[in-house]
C-alpha cells in the first residue's frame with residue numbers, strides 16, 4: 001500500500017526512508033548517519049492497555065515526579081478500580097475510553113480492551129478529523145500529528161490470509177462481542193466499522209503490537225504504535241524501542257550509516273533459536289534470516305552454543321493448560337524435580353567459586369586458560385570470558401572510548417567530577433550500602449568497524465618483562481574519564497581481537513572447544529569434584545537468574561556478584577553491548593558490586609577495580625541505551641560519585 005505524502009514527509013524528516021523488498025515488505029532505511037544513542041524517531045500509540053494497577057491507565061507511568069518527590073497514583077472516585085497520575089491523565093482517559101467502562105464491572109481480556117480502545121479511537125478520529133496547523137508542516141524534525149498516526153495505522157500489514165481457520169474464527173467471535181458494546185454499536189454502524197474491519201484490526205494487532213516496558217524493563221502494557229510498526233525485525237537489531245511512559249522512542253544502539261536498514265527485535269533475543277523461530281513464524285508469519293539465524297551470518301555459532309531450552313518452553317506452555325492428564329502432571333513433577341536439582345548444582349558451583357583467587361588468577365597479563373580437558377565451572381567460564389569481553393566489547397564498539405596508560409587511577413584530583421555530583425550526595429559522610437529497594441529490580445521475563453588498529457607483534461609488551469603494566473583508561477565523552485586497570489587490547493592475554501565481531505566469534509569458538517558444550521554426550525567432571533553443567537546453555541542462564549534475585553533479596557552480595565558476572569558474560573553473547581537489557585543488567589551489577597565491597601569494608605584492590613569497571617560501563621551503557629534523564633544513568637552517576645568519594649575509606 002502506498003504511503004501518503006504526509007507520512008513520507010514525516011519519515012524523511014527523520015532522515016529515514018521506506019523501501020520495499022519482496023522478502024520483508026516495507027523496510028525502514030537510514031538516509032543519514034544516526035549515531036549510537038540517538039533517538040531515531042518517536043511513535044505515539046493508537047491505543048494502549050495497562051496490565052497493572054501500579055501504572056497510570058492513561059500514560060502508563062508508575063508515578064509522576066514533581067518538585068516535592070513522587071506523587072502516588074490517584075484512584076477514580078467512581079469505579080475505584082482505575083488509577084491515574086493526575087487530573088490531566090484522568091480527563092484524557094475519560095474522554096477516550098474510561099467514561100464508557102467506568103464501573104461497568106465487566107472483566108475484559110487484554111486483547112478485548114485493546115480492540116475496544118482502538119475502535120473508540122477510530123470513531124473519535126472520524127468524528128473529529130485532525131486539521132494540521134502550518135506550524136506542524138514546517139517543524140523539523142516534523143511532529144507526529146494525529147493524522148500521521150492514523151494514516152500509518154490504516155496501512156499496517158495484517159497477514160489475515162495467513163491466519164489459521166480456528167484463529168480467524170476467534171477473531172470473528174471477539175469482533176462480534178465488541179460490536180455489541182452499547183458505546184460502540186451505533187457509532188460503528190454509522191461510520192461503516194463492521195465485523196470484517198474488527199477482524200482485520202485484530203490480525204494487525206497480532207503482527208504489529210508492542211509490549212510497553214517501564215524503566216526497569218517490566219512489561220506494563222500492550223500497545224499499537226503505527227509509526228514504530230514500519231520497522232522490521234532482527235535477532236541482532238541495531239535499534240531498540242524504549243518507552244517514556246506510553247511514548248515509544250526508537251534508539252540507535254549501533255552507529256547506523258546511510259543506506260542501512262534499521263531493525264528492532266520483536267521478541268527477547270535472549271531466547272533460543274527454536275523459540276524465536278516459532279514466535280516469528282506463528283505470530284509474525286516470517287522466517288528470520290538475520291546474522292544470527294542465517295547459516296552464513298557472522299553470529300551463526302551463537303545458537304549452537306547456547307542450545308535450546310525446549311523443556312522450559314514446554315513448561316511455559318503446559319502452565320496454560322488447566323486440567324492436565326495424569327501423565328502430563330507426572331512429567332511436570334519430574335521437570336520440577338530436575339529444576340530443583342539443577343539449582344542445587346548451580347548453587348554448589350557458585351559457592352565453590354572463589355572470586356578472589358579466580359580474579360587474581362585470570363589476570364589479563366598472565367594468559368591463563370582453563371584446562372581444556374576438563375569441563376568448565378561457572379567460575380572458570382566467567383573469568384575466562386571476562387578476559388575476552390570487558391571492557392573490550394565496549395571499547396571496540398565506541399569511538400569515544402579509548403585507552404591510555406594514565407596511572408592517576410585513584411587520584412580524585414585527576415578530573416573534575418563536580419558536574420556529575422548529585423546535590424543530595426554532598427552531605428553524605430558515611431556511605432551505607434545502596435538501598436536494597438533500589439536494587440530489587442527484576443529482570444525482564446526472563447547492543448562496526450574496528451577502532452584500534454592491530455598492533456604489530458613487536459609492540460606488544462611481554463607480561464613477564466613488563467614492570468609497569470600497560471593499564472588502560474577509558475575516557476567518557478562528558479569530560480570525565482573512568483579508568484580501567486585492564487591492559488590495552490594489544491597487551492591483553494589471551495590476545496584480544498580488534499573488532500566486535502572477531503571478539504564474539506573468538507569467544508564462541510573458545511567456548512565450543514571445551515567439553516561442556518551443550519551437545520556433548522559424555523561431559524567429563526570439572527576437576528573440582530563438582531557435577532558438570534552445560535555452562536553456556538540458556539537453561540543454566542535461567543537458573544542463575546533465579547539465584548541472582550534470590551541472593552539480592554537475601555542481601556547475599558558475594559553470591560549475587562558471582563551470579564551477576566556470569567549473567568553479564570552470557571549477555572555479552574546474546575545482546576549487543578548497548579542494548580537496554582545490557583544497560584539494565586550492568587546497573588544491577590554495579591549496585592551489587594558496590595554493596596559487596598561497602599557492606600563488608602572489603603579492601604581488595606582487585607574487587608575495587610571490578611566495581612569501578614561495572615559502574616563506568618553501567619553509566620556509559622545507560623547513557624546511550626536509555627539517555628541521561630533515565631534512572632539507570634542517574635544511579636550510575638551517584639554510584640560513581642560515591643565510589644570516588646569512598647574508595648579511599650574502603651580501600652585505604
Ligand SMILES: C[S@@+](CC[C@H](N)C(=O)[O-])C[C@H]1O[C@@H](n2cnc3c(N)ncnc32)[C@H](O)[C@@H]1O
Nearest residue numbers: 024025026157207208229230231232233284286
Ligand atoms: C511490524 S511489521 C514491519 C513492517 C512491514 N515490513 C510492513 O511492510 O509493514 C511486521 C511484519 O513485517 C515483516 N517482517 C518483519 N521483519 C521481517 C524479517 N526480518 N524478515 C521478513 N519479514 C519481516 C513480517 O511480515 C511481519 O509480520
